[in-house]
Amino acid sequence: MIRKCPNHGYFRGEVCKCGETGKYIMNTERTERMGRFLSGALRHFPDDLGLTMNKYGWVDFEVLLDVMKSRYPWASALNIKALVESDEKRRYQISNNDIRARYGHSINVDLDFVDNDLEILYYGASQEEADIIKETGIRPIRQRYIHLSTSYEKAIEAAGYHSDNPVIFKLDAFDAMDGGVKMMIANEFIVLSEEVPPEFLEIIDKNKSLE
Numbered sequence: 315m316i317r318k319c320p321n322h323g324y325f326r327g328e329v330c331k332c333g334e335t336g337k338y339i340m341n342t343e344r345t346e347r348m349g350r351f352l353s354g355a356l357r358h359f360p361d362d363l364g365l366t367m368n369k370y371g372w373v374d375f376e377v378l379l380d381v382m383k384s385r386y387p388w389a390s391a392l393n394i395k396a397l398v399e400s401d402e403k404r405r406y407q408i409s410n411n412d413i414r415a416r417y418g419h420s421i422n423v424d425l426d427f428v429d430n431d432l433e434i435l436y437y438g439a440s441q442e443e444a445d446i447i448k449e450t451g452i453r454p455i456r457q458r459y460i461h462l463s464t465s466y467e468k469a470i471e472a473a474g475y476h477s478d479n480p481v482i483f484k485l486d487a488f489d490a491m492d493g494g495v496k497m498m499i500a501n502e503f504i505v506l507s508e509e510v511p512p513e514f515l516e517i518i519d520k521n522k523s524l525e
């Protein structure tokens with residue numbers, strides 16, 4: 315569920331990290347339904363819902379709200395904002411009168427390129443995948459972009475769903491971008507990237523201490 319803490323704003327669950335229970339906003343079932351709707355509308359099939367999306371992935375917030383209300387009469391601008399702000403994976407972004415997904419698109423959108431000082435990025439793979447990656451590099455499979463992690467720990471976490479003992483690759487983002495690989499920041503944990511050729515990748519030896 316989503317609640318609102320007087321000190322920290324919207325949060326998921328029953329109690330904020332500070333111990334406040336705050337004010338009730340939306341139950342778990344509605345949060346999940348709205349999340350699925352937003353993902354479909356902003357990442358996969360805006361056209362099917364009659365939404366106009368610009369090339370940067372933005373959709374008019376009020377129009378989206380109207381479409382959502384036609385399916386879920388309980389939907390409101392406040393619940394959408396609460397969902398977006400309480401999302402720890404920061405999937406969505408609201409700016410002025412527009413909303414978009416930050417990453418995870420299956421449609422073609424032009425997100426903002428990396429422009430800060432991220433340097434070393436990480437990618438976790440199973441041993442079997444790692445053998446292929448050494449030959450061919452990292453390629454997107456189901457999604458349009460590869461999800462690279464901004465820390466070693468996050469790469470293990472991301473790979474953890476698929477593998478018990480992941481192999482972690484690292485790469486220098488600026489070398490790869492100099493080599494023509496396009497990247498963009500999704501959130502503080504994830505950088506989206508086009509295919510990364512093997513020459514930019516190095517396996518981290520877990521027996522050596524990390525830099």
Ligand SMILES: [Zn+2]
Binds near residue numbers: 320
């Ligand atoms: Zn709080």
